[in-house]
Amino acid sequence: MTAKLKDLEIIAICSFFVLLCAIGIVWSVTSGLLTSGIDGIMLLFVCLMMAGILGLIILLGLKDAGLIPTFGHSKSKAAAPAAKSAPQTSQPAPQGK
Numbered sequence: 001m002t003a004k005l006k007d008l009e010i011i012a013i014c015s016f017f018v019l020l021c022a023i024g025i026v027w028s029v030t031s032g033l034l035t036s037g038i039d040g041i042m043l044l045f046v047c048l049m050m051a052g053i054l055g056l057i058i059l060l061g062l063k064d065a066g067l068i069p070t071f072g073h074s075k076s077k078a079a080a081p082a083a084k085s086a087p088q089t090s091q092p093a094p095q096g097k
Helices: 003-030 038-065 075-085
Strands: none
Touching: 003 038
């Protein structure tokens, strides 16, 4: 199994659980459980927390699979200008008397 296929498999599993979290949030709000006490509030926060964590896993998996672009400077591009600007001398500098 390739790494990209493994990433897509994890993304699919996480997406399923994010969908379940979204259903739990909607049910908590529409059933009136949210206003009835601490149980509804805790259910809402647990669903939001799980959806956030799994959503982050989905984003990182999509980035690893190469399906979303990465922003910022890459390490290879940042190292190239630094190597060009360094002096390339093979002899030590002359010392004065």
